[in-house]
Amino acid sequence: MVSTKIPRATAKRLPIYYRYLSILHDSNQKRVSSSSFADAVQVDSATIRRDLSYFGALGKRGYGYDVDNLLNFFKKILNQDHLTSVGLVGLGNLGHALLNFNFHKDSNVRISAAFDVHEDMINTVQDGVPVYSVNDLQKQLEEQQIKVLILTVPSSVAQDICDQAIKGGVKGIMNFTSRRLVAPDDVRIQNVDLTNELQTLIYFIEHYSKE
């Protein structure tokens, strides 16, 4: 697979590029140069050219990049041309917020199953998404071929849910708990720890001001 050689730092920027291309497309722009792109997404123009060049020569010298071409290319790269189904475990406040948010608006990612322990939610439909018992987690993940999971459960049960999910065939977990999860190498964990992020922000403000 060619793209295995793409640097991680580049891969993390791809969704940002994708989003800006969508905006350009919607506003009927036909071309974009790396420097105007750079201004918009706040990434150095050389970095953008370097990033894009990992995928081949996508631009034209003296012209820039063709928005529609590039957007289509990104759709393939980022799997935006088919729907990815995602499961969500834990319908607390954050879980509900994510359900409601549901990523629909501009990405082809959709939460298609939710899981919780509370009897009164099980077998209901919340924000258009069916809610199952966590006891059926593994079974439903297998049946629905869900490979990606969002985890918004209490930290204390995070690892347990994680283990079950992996048995159910999950390959990626977006982990909103503060617990660092242990998982096999072929399962990717993306930690989103909001308290951490906020602390980091505050630390930077206090210590890196006036750079």
Place this chain on the structure above:
Amino acid sequence: MVSTKIPRATAKRLPIYYRYLSILHDSNQKRVSSSSFADAVQVDSATIRRDLSYFGALGKRGYGYDVDNLLNFFKKILNQDHLTSVGLVGLGNLGHALLNFNFHKDSNVRISAAFDVHEDMINTVQDGVPVYSVNDLQKQLEEQQIKVLILTVPSSVAQDICDQAIKGGVKGIMNFTSRRLVAPDDVRIQNVDLTNELQTLIYFIEHYSKE
């Protein structure tokens, strides 16, 4: 300021270290070695020793690190010994979830003011936090000396709110919108784009499996 020389990558890990130290402290551990630390937080032990060494010689050879000492040190470093007040703009679903979450549990960060446009929320108290009109944003930020803001508003108004907040003296913004904000150099923007994170996760699953 000494700590200005701390690498960014290190600074980002500090909250993770802090959290794990808290756990050790709560479970009455007196000492910890860089290697057991490494197992727990999933960071290479040499990286941990290097990170800590930026702050001086905090450990003892042949012994490890004293948990309480280190924890106290981190509390100072991360401003955990005084409360940081944070504002939140936008009481949609995500905003409410964050209000309820309120970071209380293990960090000394507290949302102390919320802002929204909806008349029926203004001047109420939601999850223990007073809600003001966004029209009073600048004034309230000044009065309450709030330097950090969480932004969970529609993308279309993000930059406008950002500008007002900066006039109100804000120095750090945790931006949950997909818009890249433009701000002076002395204002730090931390982007938390959940759609991006999910897309990145999916990209990694598809392209970096079996590493």
Place this chain on the structure above:
DNA sequence: TATTGGTTGATAAGTATTTCACAAAGTTAA
């Protein structure tokens, strides 16, 4: 068609971060 001007893609240099590997220093136990 020739010329000008703009923009890419790539080389090379620069910067940042991680990891290896081990001397030095402290601990522990006899």
Place this chain on the structure above:
DNA sequence: TTAACTTTGTGAAATACTTATCAACCAATA
């Protein structure tokens, strides 16, 4: 007190990422 053991702190090497620069190329125009 000594010897064996543990673990840090750090120099040096390796890796990862970013940026400056510019030749090559294409588009646009006359």
